[in-house]
Amino acid sequence: MSKMPETKVPEAVLLPKKHISAEEVAAVVRANFEASIIEDEIKDEFVVKIDRKDLLSLITFLKKSDELKFDYLRCLLGVDRGEGLEVIYLPYSLETGARITVRVPLSKEDPVIPSLYGVWKGADWHERETAEMFGMTFDGHPDPRKLLLPDDFDEHPLRKEFKLEIEDETEPSQIKAGAETREPAAAEPCTTAGTETGIDLKSKPVLADEAVVGEVATDGFELSPGPDDKTFWINVGPQHPSTHGVFRMMLQLDAERVVDCIPHIGYLHRGWEKLTEYRTYLQVIPLADRLHYLNSIHDELVVCLAIENLIKVEVPRRAQYIRVLLFEMQRISNHLIWYASFGMDMGAITPYFYGLREREMLLDMLEMITGARLTTNFLRFGGVKEDTPDGFMEAAAEFVEVFPAKMDEYEQLLTGNEIVGMRSKGVGILKKEDAIELAASGPFLRASGIKFDLRKAEPYSRYEEFDFDIPVGENGDCFDRYTVRMAEMRQSLKIIKQALKKLEETVGEPIRADGVPKTLKPEGEAYARVESSLGELGCYIVADGSTMPSRVKIRAPSFVNLQALPVMIKGALIPDVVITFSTIDICMGEVDR
């Protein structure tokens, strides 16, 4: 059996090339927009508050500016300040590393703001979500339909007027009351005849696709093609083998070729962001596990980082190394699941089981240290919950020992396979410019040839002490996304080795910072972002000095990456759609929140 060579990755320049400081950004913006700045402040980054009429000119200036080159929209969110609303824009520059926070206040009576769709297409879903959650109007948005909420839901849940009614589940009387209602009802005779149940099984029902066409048509879309048109619409999902959860898309097909695609999300929307407003800060951590359940440590981390920024606490180094170890373990396990389903979507069933086999080792290790396999609830503000248990280091050493050979096995199955090449090379291409425009991130972005990784660009958890490479792709097709992820697993293994060594050196050191109060009452605002397995995972927290956050916004990487789907699959065939969708690597728990 010949040994597979490691996947070759092309050279690229690591972005950002430099790091422009907040002062420099402030100087440029102040010089050009002196008159329109309402107030500004220099913190980690330059925070500027402007009126909505100046928004477009400021953003366009930032994007066009030769010095700053803001080419990337990290995030966009709405906040309810009580007396008024606010939209916060977080542009970034992949080129210069410049950061800025643009705040635009809005009144609740007239919440209209110009849309940024014309500047960054990546603003599309962010704006739709913000609009429905806060009842805002983004003037000039080409597709102002609801995104996550049901069409008939007329309220705006993230406004402060919208209150959740949370029942106290521990109240014994209520449990009792619940039990009484659950008394078994008198058994009703089961009827099979259709007429008795009011449903006539014999009659011809409304065809599923006709109903769908009607439904979408009410959203302002003309779906039914003319009589001469050869195209037809097909509904894929939310229950479909390859939509990886409850994603749904409407495909307009000309025979098997895709003419148009309308994605629908929101089937798994749980109101995560609203729920956090009814939790104490510590209670947000276990809730964060439920975002991307294969990536829970990253979700916890991003919340912790934001809070740690606010309460200014230094995390001890042993805790940082444990964190890094867990991140990389989860990155590998996430990529393994991705590898498994990638094979499955192409019709190769064997990779599925191979991928799951090694993931099991990782989950066992995760269980040893955190006590859970998926919803870990392990990070704490200023550290981690527990130190490594006995036997953990041995298990980790064993994994490090066996994994490289397993990696070769995976690559043997798919990398050199002729059919995999035929299916994935040149399919689902995402061009460099489109990737930046749509604010893609993670392996998805790097496959398009952009060497940008937050672990290098803005190191957190002492990533700067670790030695690793950032694999990138060349063409941005499905095969590149595959090779990038495979190479990333090898890099993660390298980091795990280093982390294990550092853990051995720091045995007995503290794992939690001193001076973190039992009841947190931070005040201020912070945006933290980390490189999760899928891309840039961000968390914007607005803390008002009470025990509960006033607003938590999660910038989910797969939510943003998923926007690129229609761009990538125009003109492709149905099998290409499946495989392209699979290489985006999404998790509906995170997309819908």
Add this chain to the structure above:
Amino acid sequence: MMWLGKMMWLVRMVISLLAMLTFIMVNSLVLMWMERKAVAHMQARVGPMRVGFHGTLQPIADVIKMLAKEAYIPGCVDPYIYRAAPYFVFIPTFMILVTIPFSANIVVRELNIGIFYIISILAMTTVGIMMAGWSSYNKYSLLGAVRSVGQLISYELPIGLATICIVMLAGSLKLSDIVASQKVLFGIHIPYIFLQPLGFVIFMVGAVAELCRIPFDLPEAESELVAGYHTEYSGLRFGLMLTAEYFNMFSLCAIAVLLFLGGWGGPLLPPVIWFLIKTYILIFGLMWIRATLPRVRADQLMDIGWKFLLPASLVNVVVTGMIVLLWR
């Protein structure tokens, strides 16, 4: 005493048909179990283990489950075509099987145009699949059916042409003659696979496509079309289609054995055992392929069929024809 002779013939026919039907069913169960176990072990798992020794009774449990299921007919289907389709898929497999000789004297009804008959009947399955996909009134089913019709038609040609070479070499369409001619060539036992290696490859690739198995399982591509043309089928109708699928696998491998691997010829063991061993080895090969390869795309499938297999088989026919002409 004419009527007695006719009665005897009738009784013999009925008994052998019943035997054949039993064989189809039992063989499908064996193949089902074999496929699950073989593929499971290739995929680092164990497969069914609970029912019987190493899950040997699992297929029986599956069949009982399938028989007990409600054969639900969706409201908007075309009822007659929908009901008839499974039979159009199943009956051709049976029609093919009755003409396949298991050894020199184990055969229900051997025809002197045997291989020609088999190739023509093979095309009938296409009709059944199209009926199923069309009548289901479901876009996924329809796409699956259209794909499979395209696929089956394009791959029947190479199969037919590969068979023609064997017919030229053997000088007969009758399967037992073809098997016999593989023994006497040059006075020693040489299966046609050594004379027709390209023909064998073409036949087997065509067979995989004809059977709609990975890497050519586009008509029922699970990750794209849910279950293709049989998405809307359940219960016994679904069971018939499944059985037909397994049985086509057996038939095509058996034909490959008869044409290329010397049929039932072999030392020591009884001929019928040799025949079954060879057939099952080929079937195992198909399962192996299934556990290894991903699926090709529809346009690539057509490329393989029309741009590679068809020219290759035409060249094969011409070369074989010239050699045969010169040899005689």
